[in-house]
Each structure stands twice: as C-alpha cells, then as structure tokens.
Amino acid sequence: MIFIKGQINPTEVGSRRRLFRRKEKQPTMHLLKQIGKHKWDYLFLLPKFSVFLVFIALPVVWAFVLSFQEYQIFDTVWVGLDNFKAVFTGDLFYKALWNTFRYTLVVVPSQVMIALILASLINPLNRKAQTFFRAAYYLPTVTSVVVISMVWRWMYNSRGLLNYILSLVGVDAINWLGSSNWALTSIIMMAILTPPGVGVILYLAAMGSIPESLYEAARIDGAGPITTWWRITLPLLKPTTLYLVVLGTIGSFQVFAQVLLMTDGGPGYATTTLVHLIYKSAFRDFEFGLASAQAIVLFGIVLIFAFIQFKFLNTDVEY
Amino acid sequence: MNSRKIFATGLRVMAYCILIVWAIIALMPLYWVFTTALQLPDEVLSMPPKLIPTVVKKFIPLYLQGDKDQALHILSESFKSVRVLFTDIGLPKWFFNSVLVSVTATLGILLLDSMAGYVFAKKQFPGRDFLFWIMISTMMIPGQVTLVPMFILVTKLGIKNSLWSVILPPLAMVFGVFLMRQFMKTIPTELIEAARIDGASEFKTYWKIIIPLSKPALATLGILTFMSVWNSFLWPLIVLNKSYLYTLPVGLKTLQDKNLVNYGLLMSGAAISAIPMIIVFLFFQRYFIKGLTLGGLKG
Numbered sequence: 001m002i003f004i005k006g007q008i009n010p011t012e013v014g015s016r017r018r019l020f021r022r023k024e025k026q027p028t029m030h031l032l033k034q035i036g037k038h039k040w041d042y043l044f045l046l047p048k049f050s051v052f053l054v055f056i057a058l059p060v061v062w063a064f065v066l067s068f069q070e071y072q073i074f075d076t077v078w079v080g081l082d083n084f085k086a087v088f089t090g091d092l093f094y095k096a097l098w099n100t101f102r103y104t105l106v107v108v109p110s111q112v113m114i115a116l117i118l119a120s121l122i123n124p125l126n127r128k129a130q131t132f133f134r135a136a137y138y139l140p141t142v143t144s145v146v147v148i149s150m151v152w153r154w155m156y157n158s159r160g161l162l163n164y165i166l167s168l169v170g171v172d173a174i175n176w177l178g179s180s181n182w183a184l185t186s187i188i189m190m191a192i193l194t195p196p197g198v199g200v201i202l203y204l205a206a207m208g209s210i211p212e213s214l215y216e217a218a219r220i221d222g223a224g225p226i227t228t229w230w231r232i233t234l235p236l237l238k239p240t241t242l243y244l245v246v247l248g249t250i251g252s253f254q255v256f257a258q259v260l261l262m263t264d265g266g267p268g269y270a271t272t273t274l275v276h277l278i279y280k281s282a283f284r285d286f287e288f289g290l291a292s293a294q295a296i297v298l299f300g301i302v303l304i305f306a307f308i309q310f311k312f313l314n315t316d317v318e319y
Numbered sequence: 320m321n322s323r324k325i326f327a328t329g330l331r332v333m334a335y336c337i338l339i340v341w342a343i344i345a346l347m348p349l350y351w352v353f354t355t356a357l358q359l360p361d362e363v364l365s366m367p368p369k370l371i372p373t374v375v376k377k378f379i380p381l382y383l384q385g386d387k388d389q390a391l392h393i394l395s396e397s398f399k400s401v402r403v404l405f406t407d408i409g410l411p412k413w414f415f416n417s418v419l420v421s422v423t424a425t426l427g428i429l430l431l432d433s434m435a436g437y438v439f440a441k442k443q444f445p446g447r448d449f450l451f452w453i454m455i456s457t458m459m460i461p462g463q464v465t466l467v468p469m470f471i472l473v474t475k476l477g478i479k480n481s482l483w484s485v486i487l488p489p490l491a492m493v494f495g496v497f498l499m500r501q502f503m504k505t506i507p508t509e510l511i512e513a514a515r516i517d518g519a520s521e522f523k524t525y526w527k528i529i530i531p532l533s534k535p536a537l538a539t540l541g542i543l544t545f546m547s548v549w550n551s552f553l554w555p556l557i558v559l560n561k562s563y564l565y566t567l568p569v570g571l572k573t574l575q576d577k578n579l580v581n582y583g584l585l586m587s588g589a590a591i592s593a594i595p596m597i598i599v600f601l602f603f604q605r606y607f608i609k610g611l612t613l614g615g616l617k618g
Contacts, residue, residue, distance in 0.1 A: 031445070038444035040521040048435035048496060049450065055491035056457050059465035059472060066467060118341060121334040135604060136342040140349060142600045142607070144550040146568040147589040150575060151348045154355065154582045161351060164368050195345040198611055205612040225330065254461055257552050261572065278463050283557055288467045295464045302461055 083293035115199025138197035180270035355586035436499025502536035
C-alpha cells in the first residue's frame with residue numbers, strides 16, 4: 001500500500017503542479033491559442049474592420065473631441081464647453097432648428113400617409129399594374145437629389161412650369177424660392193410631391209405577408225373593403241409605419257442638398273436647416289469645433305426623436 | 320348585390336385615377352428634365368412652355384417629307400447644349416470619374432462585406448458578437464457627425480483632391496455587412512463542413528461555395544451601393560475642388576453656380592447624369608426591391 005502510495009504520489013504532485021502552472025498562464029495563452037485557432041476568421045474580418053476603424057470609429061470619437069476644441073492646423077486648444085455655448089447662444093441655430101422642425105413635421109407624416117394610401121391602392125391590382133406603379137413611384141428615388149433639386153428650381157422659376165400652370169387657372173405668379181414667405185414651403189412641397197418610393201415598396205411587401213385567411217374571415221363576417229382595411233391591414237402594418245417614421249425623421253433632420261442647390265439657405269436665413277448650418281460653419285467659416293458641436297447636438301436630437309417614436313409606436317404584432 | 324358591384328367598380332376606377340394622377344406628378348419633374356434638355360435654345364424660356372420639344376414633334380415628319388436638311392438642322396440645334404457640355408465643359412471627365420468611383424467602391428464593398436458577413440454568419444470565434452455589435456451600433460449616427468473629422472483625416476492622409484478620398488470612405492459603410500450576414504445565415508452549414516472534409520482551404524471554401532451561393536445578395540448590395548455612391552453629393556463636394564476630379568453631382572452643382580439661368584444647359588447635364596441610374600433601375604428593379612425589404616424589416 002505504502003509502496004503504491006509512494007509510486008502514485010510523485011505523479012499526483014506533478015500533476016497538481018502542472019495544473020497550478022497552467023492556471024497561472026491561462027489568460028494570455030488561452031487567448032493567443034484561440035486567436036491562432038481562428039486566425040482565418042480574423043483575417044477575413046480584418047479588411048472590413050480596418051476601414052471601419054479608420055473611416056467610421058476614429059472620426060466618431062474625433063468628432064466628440066473636436067467639439068471641445070478650437071481647431072487650427074498647428075495650434076489646437078481645448079475650450080471646454082465654449083463651442084456648445086456658442087451653438088445655443090446664436091440665433092441662427094434656433095432659426096435652423098425651427099426650419100428643420102417645420103420641414104420634418106410636415107414632410108414625414110405626409111410621406112408616410114401618401115405611401116400608405118398608394119400602396120393600399122396598388123395592392124389589389126394585378127401583377128403587371130403593380131410592377132408599373134411601383135416602378136413609376138420609385139424612379140425619382142433612384143435619381144440623384146441634385147438632379148431633382150435642379151429641375152424643381154427650374155420649375156419654380158418665375159417663367160417656369162408651375163407659374164404657367166397657375167396662370168392657366170388665373171392665379172398670379174408666385175415668387176417661389178425668392179420670397180422668404182414661400183421659400184421653405186416650396187422646398188417642403190417638392191419633398192411631398194416627390195413620391196415616397198421606399199415607403200410604397202415596404203408597405204406593399206408588408207401587405208403581401210399578411211395571411212389571406214384573415215381577410216377571408218373578415219369577408220365571411222360581412223366586412224366591406226374599407227372596414228377590412230381599417231381593422232386588419234392598418235394595425236398589422238404598424239411595424240412598417242414605425243420603421244418609416246423613424247427613418248423618415250432621421251432623413252428629414254439631415255435635409256441638405258435640396259436647400260444648398262435651390263436657395264442656399266436664403267432668402268435671408270428663411271430656409272437654413274441644421275445640416276446647412278453645419279456645412280456653413282465648417283466649410284465657409286472654417287469653424288471646425290463649432291461645426292462638430294452642432295453635429296453632435298443634431299445627433300442628440302435625432303436620438304431623442306427616434307427614442308420617443310419607438311416608445312409611442314412600438315408594439316409587437318403577431319399573426 | 321347589384322349596387323354593391325357598382326360600388327366596387329366605382330372604387331376601382333377611383334383607385335386607378337388616383338394612382339395615375341400621382342404617377343404623372345411623380346414622373347413630371349423627370350419628364351421636364353428631358354424635355355428642357357431637348358428643346359431648341361430659344362424655346363426653353365418661351366411662354367407658354369412647350370410640353371413636347373420641337374425635335375420630337377417635327378423630326379420624323381420633316382425627314383419623311385424629304386426635308387432632310389431642315390430635319391437634321393433641328394436635331395443638331397436640339398443637341399447643342401449637350402455638345403457644349405461635351406466640348407467646352409468637362410462633362411465626359413466627370414462622367415468617367417463617377418463611373419470609376421462607383422464601380423471601384425462597389426467592387427470593394429462586395430469583397431469586404433461578403434468576407435466579413437461570412438465569418439459573422441457562419442463562424443464561432445471570441446469577440447464575434449462584440450465586434451458585430453460595435454459596427455452595427457454606428458449605423459444610427461448621422462453622417463454629418465463625422466464630416467469634419469473625415470475632412471481633417473483625408474487632408475492629413477494626403478488624399479484630399481484625389482479620387483481615393485471618395486472611394487475609400489464608402490468602403491467602411493456597415494449596412495452591407497449586416498445584409499450579407501442575414502443572407503449567409505440561410506446557407507446550410509453542412510456545405511461548408513463538406514468542403515472542409517474534402518480538404519478545401521478556408522479561402523477556397525469562401526470563394527467557391529459561399530460566393531456563388533450568395534449571388535442574389537451580392538447583386539442587391541452591389542446595386543444599392545452603386546446607387547448611393549453614384550448619387551453621393553455632400554462628401555465629394557467637400558473633398559474634390561479640382562474641376563477634372565469632379566463627379567457628376569458635384570460637376571452639376573458648379574455648372575449651376577456658373578450658369579444660373581441657362582436651363583437648357585443645366586437640364587442637359589442633369590439628363591446625362593440621370594440616364595445611367597434610370598437604366599440600371601429598369602434592368603435590375605427586383606434587386607432594388609429585395610434590398611429594401613431585406614435591409615428594412617429584419618432590423
């Protein structure tokens with residue numbers, strides 16, 4: 001027994017020692033081993049992650065840093081919250097915020113509603129008609145906003161198409177983009193009359209996935225098409241509506257190209273929006289710190305809005 | 320029964336009317352781009368506006384009547400502003416830049432995102448979910464936040480005023496990784512294991528099995544990327560300050576700055592820059608739709 005014990009003992013001690021040693025070196029060894037084992041996975045990820053780090057992660061962090069700095073090429077100084085103070089004390093920021101709010105408040109609900117109506121009207125049609133209308137409504141969306149803005153600027157011209165149409169019904173010509181009363185309205189009108197191609201397509205896709213059995217049940221119960229639409233289709237489209245409202249709000253808060261190309265923020269500051277203001281601060285006044293602070297405030301506003309919309313519109317839909 | 324039928328027919332007629340009127344409103348601006356582009360120089364500002372350009376109305380009748388000279392004269396007058404764009408203004412160069420930038424960025428994104436999407440979808444490795452989460456969480460951040468740092472960055476990298484400055488940043492967009500991952504999750508893992516048993520290397524598995532099976536997703540991502548790069552405006556406007564480097568949207572903007580009221584010229588330029596996207600859309604419509612629904616509702 002003793003002999004056997006003696007024979008076993010050294011092994012036991014040895015194994016315990018090995019166990020001890022392994023525990024000590026485990027973290028780094030283990031990680032290296034894991035990385036070695038998965039080196040191909042990391043290699044596959046490396047190119048994307050590198051460009052992501054350089055062109056997204058780094059600039060995001062840098063933007064926050066810049067907003068607390070006064071940036072000059074050779075002499076950058078920390079200024080604390082001065083940039084943010086400057087954002088909130090200037091009248092221009094509130095003017096831009098108000099313009100952006102007005103634009104968003106009118107454009108987003110109108111576009112979602114138009115998308116819903118158009119999709120509801122297209123849905124019962126045959127396949128060919130569906131394809132045609134879907135394409136017609138989506139076509140302006142694939143065209144560059146630069147092209148769309150340029151042609152609207154031309155249609156809004158004093159001798160343009162719209163004033164001609166007004167003259168046909170005996171209405172005096174309107175100074176669409178040149179008067180501060182009309183300029184923002186004109187930009188809003190252009191946004192509303194450019195069809196919400198994305199919305200139509202997403203609503204149609206969502207309508208296609210509603211089970212036919214629900215409609216059959218409604219028909220058996222004697223519900224007409226409008227009741228069915230109101231009671232079945234509309235509630236089941238809520239996730240799509242939420243998505244479109246959130247996406248539309250984020251997009252509307254960033255409205256820029258139209259403003260730059262059609263009015264350049266004018267006349268006066270009648271159509272200056274938040275992003276136009278950021279653009280002006282950064283690339284006309286070269287106030288990089290101020291522009292970064294404005295951009296971060298914009299980000300905060302977008303986040304708050306998205307959060308509120310999720311809170312109010314989000315419900316789980318099951319069918 | 321009968322009144323109900325009439326009611327249903329009435330609804331249908333009304334639906335068609337609304338859809339058609341709205342389609343006309345939707346397509347009117349695009350129609351007006353092409354109409355103005357084709358009008359004779361002295362027709363552009365005429366009152367009342369010519370809804371159909373003279374060349375469309377008169378060319379074929381004149382030609383058939385044998386008045387070939389007059390017909391060709393009208394034709395050449397109608398394309399005068401297009402000629403000016405091609406000879407006096409560097410539009411062909413802008414067009415070439417736009418094609419180069421969009422194609423390069425699209426191919427780059429397809430390669431990078433399919434590789435990243437593949438390992439995110441099909442592999443288990445430490446930190447996978449964390450890395451994916453980091454990338455996806457930046458999707459909410461508006462592009463304007465990174466505008467100024469990006470500008471400083473490309474200046475410091477020395478690629479400002481080179482086409483690299485508009486090719487490289489789009490490669491970082493994360494939407495494609497998300498889209499490829501969603502799609503590749505549906506590829507059966509057994510196929511990958513079978514390839515491994517047959518002794519295929521990791522890269523060969525990706526290239527010979529994953530890529531061919533992912534063609535629909537690649538087509539969708541490719542088209543959406545091409546569109547977004549082709550149409551991108553703010554960033555190229557900021558970093559490209561030399562006329563020979565402009566992409567089409569930036570070129571159009573400077574064209575407008577210099578020729579505020581020469582609408583014939585402006586609309587010709589707009590038409591030329593709109594045509595490629597319209598053709599791409601008409602040919603690959605279903606991929607646009609697939610991309611929207613894939614990226615949209617699975618969020």
